[in-house]
Amino acid sequence: MKKNKGKPPDFIIFFVALILLGIGLVMVFSSSFYTSTELRGDSYYFLKRQVFWAVLGLIGMIFLANYDYWKLKKYVKFLLLINFVLLLLVYVPGVGIEINAAKRWIGVGGLSVQPAEFTKVVLILFTAAFLSKNRIDINNFWSGVAPPLGIMGICFLLILKQPDLGTAVAIAGTVLVILFAAGMQGKHIFALAVTGLPALGYLMLSEEYRRKRFFSFLNPWEDSLDTGYHIIQSLYALGPGRLLGVGLGRSRQKFFYLPEPHSDFIFALIGEELGFVGAATVLILFFLLIWRGFKVALMAPDKFGSLLAVGLISMISLQVLINVGVVTGSIPVTGINLPFISAGGTSLFFTLCSVGILLNISKHAQY
């Protein structure tokens, strides 16, 4: 482990993150000004919040880009403790905030934050730190694989209970990706799949409405007003967008047709206003980011850096794949943010912080 303070960070990551953030701010405003005006009497309601969190996130990013990543190891246990406290706080009346029958938020002086977003980063830190220890034998299931799985499992259940299936799936996926990268054995993966998938399947499909919603992406028109509604409205945004889009700010689907046009379905709006060209450009930008992220993981000076980088970039990748998969009707509907772009303060803040950590690791890359 050498200190190469003089090395520059990966500028491609930096600029792509800034461009995506910029696109996000424009699209959040475009998608929300009508509904904000109509429902909240303030056209800039979401834009103001997004700008606030972006500024906060950029400060966090710059700080972490200059804070040597291995120093984070020291705080892993402390952060894990805070994480569990926060996850439980959403159930405490007065502190927890319930919106649409979901307990995902806690209030901090006029602002609301989502503890699950914090969980994502903390679990990645913890898993990377745990697996990079020299005494760990990844080939031993109980001592090598089980501890991070267990910690992740508790978080998974707590988040699933909120309920927030999308985030729960994303953190589980991320932890599994880190385990896989760390060399988890094929037979362990198989055993986990055999025991885990039926359980997961039961959790997701046990209730009629969840089952219907799960499979509605296969034929959304069968129940166009209920379970298929989100997908159809999303397709009605993407389709008319065609190759070049209807023009920035000229979406028609944002007039209450598309649910959550500023958050989970913002990508549909990009497709409508900016067309296939715009939407594909956003995907290519993400691809650039992911490519550079993996490069950082490959070039990291130590195993911790490598695992941390792959965890952070997988987190972003999974969210992009799930979000775009949902919006294009390719996978079952799962509520999840599009990183950098969707309105959502906590998510944006921690995404930018993750980029900060990635930038720091890139500064220490060994070519």
Added chain:
Amino acid sequence: MGKEGISTIILKKRLIFLFFIISLCMVLLICRLAWIQVVKAEDLQREAQEQWNRSIPVTALRGTIYDRHGRVLAGSATAETVVAIPQQIFDSRETARALAPVLDMEEGELEEILTRERALVYVKRKVDEEVAQKVRELDLAGIDFAKESKRFYPNENLASHVLGFAGVDQGLAGLEVYYEDELGGRDGRIIYQSDARGMQMPQGVQQYIPSEPGHDLVLTLDETIQFIVERELNKALMEYDAKNVMAIAVNPQTGEVLSIAKKPDYDPNNYLDYPEESWHITPIFATFEPGSTFKLVTLAASIEENLYNMEEDFYCSGSMNVAGSRIRCWTSHKGGHGSIDFLDVVKGSCNPGFITMGQRLGKEDLFKYIYAFGFGARTGIDLPGEGLGILFKPEQVGPVELATTSFGQGVSVTPIQQVMAVAAMANGGDLIKPYIVKEFRDADGNLVRESEAQVVREVLSGETSQMVSHIMEKVVSEGSGLNAYIDGYRVAGKTGTAQKVGGGGYLAGKNIMSFIGFAPAEDPQVLLFVAVDEPTKGSMWASQIAAPVFRSIMVDVLNYLDVPRESLEEDEIRTVRVPDLVGSSVDEASALLQDQGLLIKMVGEGDIITRQTPKPGAVVPLQTSILVYVSEEGKEVDKDGEEVLVPDLQGKSMREAGEILSWMGLRLNSFGTGVAVRQDPEAHTTAPRDTVVKVEFKSPAE
């Protein structure tokens, strides 16, 4: 190995593998995106468009219907329609509760309407102004008004069958439905893009497609003639207590319909208050046996085929043997017409005479003329629901069928078919198409389309036509149509009496009395058909029932049209001597009076005439009514008894009512003018002598 932790080589391999997997997913997503945004884009855009576009209909103003002189028969007035914008209603239950009593609707039904997921819904169409005012006063959020037009018929029942009526959105009967396309115009629309809640999108495209008002119709119908016809039909309906009375008046030269009427009728402003049968345009819809009026076809055909000589002798014994069947003349009870000539055959409407004419023509030629005159085919009049009628199929026609057809039995025709056939005889021989709409005008009054007289085919030569007219004139001036005679006009006509068919045979006592004729005979201006369906009072003779109605209408119509009267050669009114009727039966008396050109008015029950006024031998003008009292055979009016039977005075004039009551030893207390409509004590009850009978008279036009 465990002491060094995880393997860096495996880590790097797996990182590359993961990157590969994620990249693959990205490529798949881009492909999926291209599929949606490029390949499926067209379909999705069309579907999305449907979701965004909302339209509010703008109803077109319905065209006005005018009579031939520009008098409004059906018009449109603006009416308020109550509409709701569900998105703007905060409490639909409360709104429904407030509206329910004002709009006279169910609360539940209203709530359902108010919560529909639409931009705009109709709550109640075309309400009265006072209702609209009440709703306005409620000042409810999300409740608004739209201007629409509401149909009104200023003359109420007048010409109701011709006009028909329009419902909320379209014509439903009569001309209103026949000319729906012309009258209705084209509805416009406001198309706009709305958000998912139904509000207009801020930058949404808006398109206004203006409505096109309907065309106005100018009819051939004359409001005044229609009024005259309906007044006389009302009178006849009351007097004869008939099931239906109907009339058609046309210009026989052009086919223009001057009037079509039927009683009882309905008020198109409130058409739902009347039974559906009353909406039928019976004069063009109903088919029945024409009876003697059909004899004109046999006559015209015989003349055209040079088979008729009016001076040829004929003997009528009262019946005729045709292929083993005995077919009777209506004069059979008194031994037939006896020795007459063929002019008398027509004047006296002699069945054996017409059978002979039919036999001379043969079935081929007779049916050739029947079809040529338009029977068995629709006339094509521009009204909905025209009937077709039934004729014998050529292969079914044997000697008996040929015989009955030649005097109008065993065939079934519509009144309008009869009218157009006689029109051909009147106008020089051309079968023409009747029409009721003369002109179509656009909303600015510009002529769009004009109807013209249309000759279907030439049926008779001019000479034949003239001869038929001449003979028909004789029927009126000297024969069975004497009761249709009008001083100073040359009226041509023919009576018809037919028994109604039903249940596989003729229905006893159910007759249709008709009279068809035109005037002036040499240059016909008006052709008029009158039929009285199932009269239950008075004589069962067309000459006694339909002819007087025909005459009353024709006199007023000719006066109204300023058709000049011919100066009479003997400058005096035709008079007749009243025959002695006491002791004879009603049938005998009817026959006797028909020959004299007098009318019979009966009171009492029975078949034998026991009293009459004026007295026998009195000299009275032609067509005077002879009031007779009938009773069962052998019974006299019991003048000395304490109790007398109160007679039925309905339909009698005041003079007649007074006369009848004095016979009975009763007194009259009258009020009103016109014909008797109500009396107290009621008919058929007994009352002491000198009882005062209160009778209410009413003008038949009301």
